[in-house]
Amino acid sequence: MVYSICTLLIGAMATMAVDLWAIARRRLFDIPPPDYALVGRWLAHMPRGRFRHDSIKAALPVKGEALIGWTAHYLIGIAFAAVLLGLCGLAWIRHPSIGPALAVGIGTIAAPFLAMQPGMGAGIAGSRTPRPAATRFQSLVTHTIFGLGLYAAGWIVGSLCAP
Template sequence: MDNPWRWFSCALAIGIGATALLDAWAWSLRRFGISSLDWCLAGRWMGHSPRGRFVHESIGHATPVKGECLLGWGLHYASGIAFAALLLALAGSDWAQRPTLAPALAVGLGTVILPFFVMQPGMGAGIAASKTPDPTRARARARLRSLLAHAVFGVGMYVSSWIVAASLP
């Protein structure tokens, strides 16, 4: 796949598809009372960064930012696209024509680094949610849910890649 536009189109489709599958997963968990990240709060965190504020005591208590929900959801999908581009860069752009599960799952699980070491500390929850008020056992369950969600994202990149591969001439 030497065409940069085609490469970008694949990353776009794979990233959006995988992120949508992750959102479907989160939606299904909410039906059982299991919550996931509030993308509006992620948008608030991101909205404060141009002002030089990257770390908050508690993002929930930070001043709301105009358009924070749109910003948060945009960040969510832009991250999915960027991670799909990373997958194509690591696995080779031809991978999209003959996808295999292992690279997609490895990149999907690897993406948990960003929330554990950047977003959660920046939003006031500490590294891997270490500052949350939950008991140790509940914190461990939250970390496991996060790893599982990122595995779902990896599977979503694999499934989306098959859809993309089927549509390539």
């Protein structure tokens, strides 16, 4: 039970760090935030047998796609927190270290590079986007923020309810 609660809190908090970063980068650099409705659209087409799109923006909209996308965004963050705690154990929460959190955070970049972006029509590692290098850099920064969020959340959760 403690493992589940810690995983949920750490994953949600780290994902919130990513969302705060999206707000900051919009204000600081005028970079639009991710559109999680498009993620929801992509996911909602899967039960219909459609896993890959030339352009997810051109795919038929799906009722509730924003809710699906935002829910998936947080569930994926929680799943990645479970990977961190699965690798390091609950002892990591007692004494969080930045190395494993950053390794997992940066390692999560494989998901968009190899699954989401190709499935949504952006190509492997954003190769079909207008500016692939910028897309890759933004992904790297975002996933680094997620790793830092895992670390910070580990400290917060550990201070509140260390197992």
